[in-house]
Structures are given as structure tokens and as C-alpha cells.
């Protein structure tokens with residue numbers, strides 16, 4: 001009788017437990033079969049009723065999904081895929097011209113039942129573990145602050161995780177990711193779906209400069225609305241409605257001004 005013995009690996013993050021997911025392959029670099037070094041971190045919520053069910057799913061061959069890391073509510077970190085390999089967490093995605101986000105990124109699944117589960121807060125022990133894990137990854141791969149992103153940033157309209165209640169400010173205070181103080185909600189002019197012209201063109205230019213997928217067609221259509229929603233989830237979570245009000249536009253300006261390449 002021959003037994004199949006699951007292969008294992010040493011964790012890249014020293015404090016991580018290891019549970020191997022078969023859902024992985026080699027990182028690709030565009031059309032060539034070269035290794036793409038990870039230069040982006042993508043954060044997700046699991047969006048399932050329990051953490052155990054989510055971990056089982058990420059390790060089940062038939063799911064065809066995985067992530068590099070899994071962080072439970074108590075802050076225990078499990079590594080499923082070596083960082084040198086390509087985990088399958090991003091799906092159909094886009095950021096700053098790149099479409100193979102799985103090859104470019106390290107994916108972290110954070111246990112939380114998500115929007116469908118009532119948006120419960122991420123416990124502090126879990127957030128501390130996410131911050132510690134990200135700092136370790138950032139130091140080893142020199143990942144830019146502006147490239148620590150939400151799944152919803154790279155797949156707006158299709159994905160909404162880790163959700164607008166995820167504490168990006170806490171992470172930034174811990175040295176992870178880019179954060180600017182959001183402009184408070186208020187009145188003033190706004191842009192919404194159906195609008196067109198120069199102000200829409202300017203809004204699209206700003207969204208594209210950060211990395212969002214929108215056409216530069218000066219028409220506020222579905223893609224622009226979805227990118228505004230993704231931006232709001234991450235950077236102006238007080239209201240997520242897809243309307244580019246003065247608060248949204250001012251916060252977006254502030255974010256671009258904070259990018260190293262513009263300062």
C-alpha cells in the first residue's frame with residue numbers, strides 16, 4: 001500500500017504555522033515564464049461563517065483558491081503557500097496596468113464573516129497579528145506603502161473585502177500601508193453616474209494615478225462608480241455610495257499628494 005504524504009515547507013514568517021494548500025503555481029512575469037518577485041500585499045476577509053470552514057476551503061483542491069497567509073480571530077497565523085509561489089486569491093483583477101495580481105502579490109486572508117455576516121469588527125489581537133505579519137513581509141520584499149491594498153481595490157464591483165470597517169488607519173499607525181486623514185463629509189458640488197465632462201475626466205485621472213481601473217473617457221459610468229466605491233471603502237469609509245462628493249475628491253487629492261512619486 002502506498003500512502004500519499006503531503007509535502008510541507010518552512011514558513012517565511014517565523015511565527016506562522018504551516019498547513020499546505022495545493023492551490024498554487026509558479027509566479028509569472030507577463031508573457032515570459034520568469035519569476036515575478038512579490039511587490040504588493042493584498043488583504044481579504046474570509047467571508048464565511050467560520051474560520052475553520054474558510055481554512056478547509058482554502059486548502060481543498062476543488063476550491064481552486066488559496067492565500068499565502070490566514071489570520072484567525074485570535075491572531076494565530078497559518079501559512080498555506082510559500083511566498084516564492086503564486087497563491088490563487090485575487091482572481092480577475094487590475095492594478096496600475098497589471099492584471100496578474102496573483103503573480104505580483106502576497107495574499108492574506110483575515111477571518112471575518114464579512115458583509116453577509118453583519119460586518120463584525122476585527123478583534124485587536126487579530127489586527128496586531130496582521131500588522132506584525134505585514135511588517136515582516138514588507139521588510140523582506142521592500143513593498144511600497146501604497147501597494148498594501150484591499151481585494152476590493154484591485155477588483156472593484158466584483159469584490160468588497162476586507163470591507164469599509166477594516167481599520168486601515170490602525171495598520172498605517174503600525175507602519176503598514178498608506179493612510180491620509182479623510183476629509184469630513186459635507187456639502188458642495190459632487191459628481192455621480194451619468195455625469196460627463198472635464199471634472200469627470202479629472203476624477204478619472206486621479207483614480208488612475210493611484211492604480212484603479214477606470215477608462216479616461218470623461219464619462220461617469222459603471223467602472224468609475226465602482227472605483228469610487230472601492231476608494232471610499234479604503235480611504236473615506238464614512239460613506240460608501242459611489243458618489244464623488246467634495247469629501248471624496250479632497251481625500252483622493254490628499255492621497256495622491258502623499259504618494260512618494262508626487263512629493
Ligand SMILES: [Zn+2]
Nearest residue numbers: 044045151161
Ligand atoms: Zn478577497
